[in-house]
Amino acid sequence: MIQFIQVSKRYPGGHEALRDVNFRIPRGQMTFLTGHSGAGKSTLLRLIARLERPTRGQVVLAGRNLDRMSRGATPYLRRQIGIVFQNPHLLEDRTVFDNVALPLVIAGAGRREIGRRVRAALDKVGLLERERAYPVTLSGGEQQRVGIARAVVNRPTLLLADEPTGNLDPELSREIMHLFRQFNRVGTTVLVATHDLDLIRRLGLPELQLRQGRLLAPAAAATP
Amino acid sequence: MSRPGHPERRARPRRDDHPLAVWLLHRAQVLVASLGRLSRTPVASLMTVAAIGIALALPTGLYLVVSNLERLSGDWNGQPSLSLFLRTEVSDVRARGLAGRLRQDAGIAATRFLSRATALQELEQRAGLGDIQATLGENPLPDVILVRPTAVAATPTGMAGLARRLEALPEVAQVRLDLDWVRRFQGIMALAHQGTLIVGTLLALTVLIVVGNTIRLDIENRREEIMVSKMIGATDGFVRRPFLYSGLWYGLGGALLAWLLLALAIAALNVPVRRLAGLYLSDFSLQGLTPEAALAVLGLGILLGLAGSWLAVGRHLGAIEP
Ligand SMILES: Nc1ncnc2c1ncn2[C@@H]1O[C@H](COP(=O)(O)OP(=O)(O)O)[C@@H](O)[C@H]1O
Numbered sequence: 084m085i086q087f088i089q090v091s092k093r094y095p096g097g098h099e100a101l102r103d104v105n106f107r108i109p110r111g112q113m114t115f116l117t118g119h120s121g122a123g124k125s126t127l128l129r130l131i132a133r134l135e136r137p138t139r140g141q142v143v144l145a146g147r148n149l150d151r152m153s154r155g156a157t158p159y160l161r162r163q164i165g166i167v168f169q170n171p172h173l174l175e176d177r178t179v180f181d182n183v184a185l186p187l188v189i190a191g192a193g194r195r196e197i198g199r200r201v202r203a204a205l206d207k208v209g210l211l212e213r214e215r216a217y218p219v220t221l222s223g224g225e226q227q228r229v230g231i232a233r234a235v236v237n238r239p240t241l242l243l244a245d246e247p248t249g250n251l252d253p254e255l256s257r258e259i260m261h262l263f264r265q266f267n268r269v270g271t272t273v274l275v276a277t278h279d280l281d282l283i284r285r286l287g288l289p290e291l292q293l294r295q296g297r298l299l300a301p302a303a304a305a306t307p
Numbered sequence: 308m309s310r311p312g313h314p315e316r317r318a319r320p321r322r323d324d325h326p327l328a329v330w331l332l333h334r335a336q337v338l339v340a341s342l343g344r345l346s347r348t349p350v351a352s353l354m355t356v357a358a359i360g361i362a363l364a365l366p367t368g369l370y371l372v373v374s375n376l377e378r379l380s381g382d383w384n385g386q387p388s389l390s391l392f393l394r395t396e397v398s399d400v401r402a403r404g405l406a407g408r409l410r411q412d413a414g415i416a417a418t419r420f421l422s423r424a425t426a427l428q429e430l431e432q433r434a435g436l437g438d439i440q441a442t443l444g445e446n447p448l449p450d451v452i453l454v455r456p457t458a459v460a461a462t463p464t465g466m467a468g469l470a471r472r473l474e475a476l477p478e479v480a481q482v483r484l485d486l487d488w489v490r491r492f493q494g495i496m497a498l499a500h501q502g503t504l505i506v507g508t509l510l511a512l513t514v515l516i517v518v519g520n521t522i523r524l525d526i527e528n529r530r531e532e533i534m535v536s537k538m539i540g541a542t543d544g545f546v547r548r549p550f551l552y553s554g555l556w557y558g559l560g561g562a563l564l565a566w567l568l569l570a571l572a573i574a575a576l577n578v579p580v581r582r583l584a585g586l587y588l589s590d591f592s593l594q595g596l597t598p599e600a601a602l603a604v605l606g607l608g609i610l611l612g613l614a615g616s617w618l619a620v621g622r623h624l625g626a627i628e629p
């Protein structure tokens with residue numbers, strides 16, 4: 084599903100955030116991406132969603148080399164990917180329903196389909212009764228769950244999460260990881276960047292470890 | 308709503324989920340939503356609309372003044388004409404023949420023959436004088452042919468050329484043309500047209516700048532929304548659309564305001580204009596925009612609104628990348 088071939092990323096200003104990164108994640112796999120702060124986790128995820136371009140090397144997603152993809156194709160690539168951020172980036176002037184509906188509106192879905200899918204997504208994250216609420220009236224954990232509902236409402240084949248539990252207490256973190264696990268069970272490929280090591284060790288899933296932009300000793304099943 | 312219990316009802320595509328319906332509905336919704344967004348900041352929106360309205364009303368008002376002046380000059384019989392005074396020895400028949408021949412000339416639209424006898428009669432009647440011919444012993448007036456040039460020839464140079472040509476005719480003693488007045492009037496009108504064009508161009512630029520700046524601020528305020536939309540797969544067109552539609556609304560609002568301002572100005576000016584015209588026994592009054600001109604103002608407003616937002620969107624939207 085995701086393949087990095089000799090990928091390096093140097094930001095303008097000279098800092099090399101990723102160096103010669105190679106790995107492959109099979110379709111339907113749930114994988115963790117770990118590393119200290121500044122190790123390059125966010126950079127790696129952004130390369131997959133084409134939010135950044137690699138300085139060297141190739142990123143291949145579902146058999147397509149992103150390097151050879153036109154600029155105009157980027158939006159359609161992103162519609163296949165659900166992204167969850169540490170800060171959920173909800174739009175304050177829209178209700179929970181409208182926030183979650185945004186990917187469907189962008190993709191040009193019909194009204195009925197939007198209603199059905201948004202409610203299904205909100206139901207999955209346990210916020211169906213808050214659809215009319217505005218984001219400011221929600222707790223941090225609830226906002227994060229709205230962000231997750233928005234990420235999965237379009238049934239993406241790939242779910243990327245960048246420290247989704249960074250601001251949450253252990254209880255909520257566990258709940259959210261459990262949600263990702265559920266999406267993964269129905270076939271979504273999931274890649275979660277985190278430094279919550281306790282949690283992921285307990286789940287026993289493959290792990291990609293970054294240190295100063297380099298990938299450490301390959302963890303089982305996560306590398307070629 | 309399709310209920311989970313009835314999968315066969317869900318399977319059939321609903322009319323409102325048809326791709327074309329979705330496409331149209333989305334645009335209509337964005338159009339309405341952008342109007343709704345403008346109405347949520349009424350003072351700022353109205354200020355923008357007012358600036359555009361005034362900028363559109365000024366050159367349009369100038370244009371109205373010019374076209375009303377032209378109409379007024381038409382009322383004054385200001386169409387340029389030449390008077391040919393014929394030699395006294397030219398016979399009546401020959402003079403009438405000349406008038407007929409001149410009508411065939413490419414530069415001449417119409418001629419009118421005024422025989423010296425008729426002219427004398429008129430003079431006697433109008434001036435209330437007695438029998439002039441009896442007093443003077445002979446008719447002192449010459450035969451006159453009034454010549455109206457075609458619209459093409461009615462320029463100062465064209466008229467001068469025509470006059471020279473007619474002066475060379477053997478029957479003609481003298482040609483008189485009101486060239487000074489024609490020249491002055493046409494000069495003033497050319498100036499007014501040119502001035503209107505310049506003012507119009509400058510104010511069209513103003514509209515572009517006003518709309519562009521408003522949309523730029525709007526883009527700045529909606530940065531987060533633009534970023535998020537781009538991150539979850541919005542095309543450039545999707546992101547651009549609400550801003551373009553805002554520009555369209557501004558332009559439309561400005562054009563409607565310009566209509567209103569012009570209608571009010573004309574109504575206010577017509578009171579003294581009618582009074583003045585009455586003194587000259589004229590029923591002249593100022594006329595507002597013709598339907599065609601009104602539509603042109605509307606179209607121009609919308610076009611400028613769209614163009615202004617297009618420029619702002621082109622310059623500032625690309626800079627916001629997630
Ligand atoms: N936009 C950027 N411009 C310059 N340097 C950046 C940028 N984003 C990240 N970096 C640098 O790249 C390195 C990796 O950052 P990041 O991928 O955010 O790491 P992590 O998510 O693991 O904390 C850091 O040293 C960071 O300072």
Ligand SMILES: [Mg+2]
Pocket residue numbers: 121124125126245
């Ligand atoms: Mg990070």
